[in-house]
Amino acid sequence: MEELLNQILDGQKQITQRLDKMDARLDRIESDMASERQQIEISQIVHALKHNSEEVNAQLHSLGHNLNVLTGEITSVKETTSLLDSKFDVLNNRLFQQEAELNRYIRAVK
Numbered sequence: 001m002e003e004l005l006n007q008i009l010d011g012q013k014q015i016t017q018r019l020d021k022m023d024a025r026l027d028r029i030e031s032d033m034a035s036e037r038q039q040i041e042i043s044q045i046v047h048a049l050k051h052n053s054e055e056v057n058a059q060l061h062s063l064g065h066n067l068n069v070l071t072g073e074i075t076s077v078k079e080t081t082s083l084l085d086s087k088f089d090v091l092n093n094r095l096f097q098q099e100a101e102l103n104r105y106i107r108a109v110k
Helices: 002-109
Strands: none
């Protein structure tokens, strides 16, 4: 009878040891699942950051294009201003010549 009781106790110890091993495995599985959820969250965050970066790059490209357009317009305005300055110089010279002729004419008439 003692031998049977010892066999039952040994069997119970083995079952307890197996249950302990199963608990350890379950703990690792839970840990792995938590880690996997964290990886999914990190992956989602990285995806959102990548998308945001692409939007910022698109906006930066748009700003660069707008700057090029404005630079072209400024260059055009500078060229137009230069052309107008040249025309004003011509008109000022004509006006000066006309004043000089009027002064000569007035002196001749006196």
